Amino acid sequence: MLLTPGPTALPPSVRDVMSEELINPDVDPAFADRYDALLDKLGTVFGTDDEVVVMGGEGILGLEAAIASTVEPGDRVLCLSNGPYGDGFTDFVESYGAESTLVDADYDDSLPVVELERTLAAGEYDVATMVHCETPTGTLNDLSPALDLLDEHGVLTIVDAVSSLGGAPVPTDRIDICLGASQKCFSAPPGLAIASVSDVAWDRIEARDPASLYTNLLPWHEAEQPYPYTHLTTLVVALDEALDLLLDEGLDAVHDRHREVAAYCRERGAEMGLDPYPDPERSSPTVTAFSVPGRATALQERLREAHDVTLATGFGDLADDVLRVGHMGYNADPDRVERAMDALAAER
Template sequence: MYKIMTPGPTQVRESVRKARSLECPNSDLDPAFFDYYKQTCELISSLLHTSEETLILSGEGILGLEAACASMTEPGDRVLVLDNGIYGKGFADFVSMYGGIPVLYTRDYLETLDVKELEEYLEKDHDFKYATVVHCDTPSGMLNDIRSICPLLKKYGILTVVDSVAGMFGNEVYAEESQVDILCGGSQKAVSAPPGLTFVTVSEDAKKAMAERKTPVASFYANLRIFEGYYEKQWFPYTMPSSDIYGLHQAMEDIRNDKDLYRRHERIGKAVRKALRESGLGLHLKSGYSNTVSVFDVPKDVTASQILNKVLEDSGILLAGSFDVLEGKVIRIGHMGANATYENVKETMEALDCAMRGLQVPLSASLAEVFEREYASK
């Protein structure tokens, strides 16, 4: 078996695997399970620093993104799509799918969004029902400052849908303070549970906008409104996957009990970036570095597949390439959640050192040595 060091899915802790093996209740009828679901949702809200309601949906993280857009979009709505990455641009498809008019605010894919520049744009045009924002754009590792961006949008009366699937729990999120209206997460990134669940935190402003729709949501499964009053009614709109939710709850307990979580992610992120720079591999991005994933350009005279295969075959470590406009151009190292330990990442740096030697890619410094030195200095 290989060691997963990709930016999702990530390694899954033994505590989570054990929780998933518990006896299954009838999640449609058992009152205790309704309590458990609600408690899990409240735990997630607390970890994201918000008093707003969280809902857990049965589906991979992309379901949360689509459900947010489906629930918020009516035909003819203008929606601002903040686009400085592949996933950022991808929101436009969801908006169009449900009859909205996506307006792309496209910026350099190598730079994090400039908040002052965005405000200059909004001064001229802010007639949007909501805006979509990607916190961490996983294909490139881009991190956008939602703590500044979302309050700015709210200032102009624009609601926000935020994709933090690959950002949260590696980069701390203050959802309520940041005035995020719908915040989307997923089980398989820094949460370090298996794929299969998404969760969304929904503000009162977002609920009001959904309640005031003039047309019904054009979906059943991708519809946040179908959960309204689920606890009072003791009724879920579809059968909840109890084992998945047991695992998610345990993963959230692990996060709550990990007092060094954000400091460790920051130390590892900085040390990996330092190692990539000093080795000569460099970083793909010019700014906006996430503490959950680091990305470097494929050196000349080798291919992404050669690097990935070499690391896997020689060291048993699975890294990731990318896709769309970045296909074959970059290598991604996932240092999030259970991946984000000193031992895991040092072993990964050693594997990359070995692979580059084998592929005759010259390095100006050892990735593992620089990582070890930089990590120890913090």
């Protein structure tokens, strides 16, 4: 049983549609119609009227494309971070010749809003990046204080919401480029990077001199048909089916289900003496990271070999200190999480 924080297990109907006869996305109008409908569904999940782009590539493609499309040498980019993905935005920024300023906090702390305020008061910035759900640490960040400050200073905002969209409310209407991906809370296969792009962001993108073509969002905006390149047909069909399941259930019900399953997971962990890695007030409804210093890898291997349950460990310095349960999308299911926690209790 796969219970990792992405890629998630797939619902049976999503697996079924992937075996349907292939549609040629370049010549068959049926695919274009389905793609248009898909964009409407994504707009509903994102909670935005902004244009939505679905690119062929894993979620990291969206993060790089957002930077590649909005910055050029000489631009100043503020990267707000309390986790590995927040830190990683600096690599994208610098690879495209812009100047990055990292405003960071410890991985088990909240976003450093006070330091952000000081930094904005001391200089001007063109773009700011941040992460809503830091999957490696199981942290869900409150973005509102940072978005308030950045709006006051007229800074364009890019948010990685890959691990929260579809599992928790995201303030997309306050974000210029909001990034998602198919393999997390949507419970579709990996391979599609998704972005909602505001009119302000498009204005900036159109004024840039892009250093890349394929990681540039502009061709998607200017294409005569909805997509500028041959699309990943089977993955689009799978995502469309996954979105139907999500919307049929209803966004509020889906968000409630994620919160309830997360609470159950943490209650079971507490019974075993396991603490969430971040403060419980900052723990994400889509993933729980338990602190297991020096034992994560051994526990992961034992759970997989003895119980056929696959969980995830941490990243970097936390690789052997954090064990993660991915209760997102199809995996936000009490029975699946119960089985995982029973297995963990047997090995605790």
